Amino acid sequence: MEEAEIPTGRTLKAAHRADREGRRVVIKPGELIEAKFARGASPSLSARKVLALLIAKAGGDAWRSGSHTITKKELRGSHESNDRINNILDELMDVKFKMPTLSTRGRDAVLTAALIAWNIEETADDGMSIIEWEFSKPARQMLQGSDYYARINRAALLAFQSKYALGVYEIGCLLIGRRDKSWHGSVEEAREKLGVPAGSLVNFAEFRRSVLMRAKQEVDQIAHFTFEWTEVRSTSRGRRIEALDFRFALKTGAGSAEGVRHSKPSDAAMSPTRKEAAIEKAAGDRGDNVVTLPALLVFPLSGPIDYAAQPIVRIAREHGGGWDKNLIAQAYREQMGGRLQGLSGARLLSSWEGFCKSWTRQRGST
Secondary structure (H helix, E strand, O other): OOHHHOOOOHHHHHHHHHHHOOOOEEEEEHHHHHOEEHHHOOOOHHHHHHHHHHHHHHHHHOOOOOOEEEEHHHHHOOOOOOHHHHHHHHHHHHOEEEEEEEOOOOOEEEEEEEOEEEEEEOOOOOOOOEEEEEEOHHHHHHHHHOOOEEEEEHHHHHHOOOHHHHHHHHHHHHHOOOOOOEEEEEHHHHHHHHOOOOOOOOOHHHHHHHHHHHHHHHHHHHOOEEEEEEEEEOOOOOOOEEEEEEEEEEOOOOOOOOOEEOOOOOOOOOOOOHHHHHHHHHHHHOOOOOOOOOOOOOOOOOOOOOOOOHHHHHHHHHHOOOOOHHHHHHHHHHHHHHHHHHOOHHHHHHHHHHHHHHHHHHHOOO
8 A cells, every 4th residue: 555545643734734724733642732752851942833833744644754844943943052952862862651451462552652753953053953753653554543532722822931831732632622721630740740750849849839830821821721739648548638629611702622623623713812813923923933933922810919920020039129929929910000001012011110219219129
């Protein structure tokens, strides 16, 4: 049988459609979102974004043997250097994914394989230099046979600042179109699923603060759905938290899910929310930059600002007189009220800096 005659699953058919629609979404196989990583070493934030762009670039032909190409400009956007691209490609070459399979004897087994078989990078330091790569044979077989997938908003994906938040977002994209929009598992399974390194954030309070709270803040701000979790305590082990329930819900007025089509190819795609459209425009204006994070700069509407965009945190530190930045942030929200939702970019930073300076003048430095 000729390669072109080999049937492909719904995932690659959806990738072909995404190509025709302008690649506003990345079609990512559900198997890859649910896969674990060898040695618990999941890709970094930048590597996850580059991998998403490689998958999107290959599109419906990702399953074919042979190379695909992408320009460095497509990967680095407006970033002025190609240095980090080389490091990210090296990292992706070392990534191994693990997923359930059957052995040659037909017994349940676990497949461990690389995602990328090889890459060739032109050495010229200009944006039109190309990178060639080929997905590994196991990865191609997984892509070819996949029948469920997430439709990941490309601009939203590029706006995330935490790899854990991006991991939660991808899970949400995979589940938001289902009747049951929840995931349940042990704390260890959640850590493994999100790629928390072994021996890191071992205290649950640290895990809650650095992973779950940050993920909620970013997902609720960027995605077309919200993220909540429930901590399930043991009834026999001193009330220790032993399991987690992740739940996702479409934002009011978000329409049907932009994230996923699991079954019928005729399902209608969601038109993006106003916030997503603004994020997408901002990312498009900057060239879909991966290495220098593109994001619509907005102020978190609730919770701590510890994980907000770096300029927001820096202004609080430089002009807040040593006061607790979250105390200033809450006062700022109360003063701005509903106006805060329409404030972004340079205007937001100017307003926030002015408020921090005014706070310090009135109260002095600590």
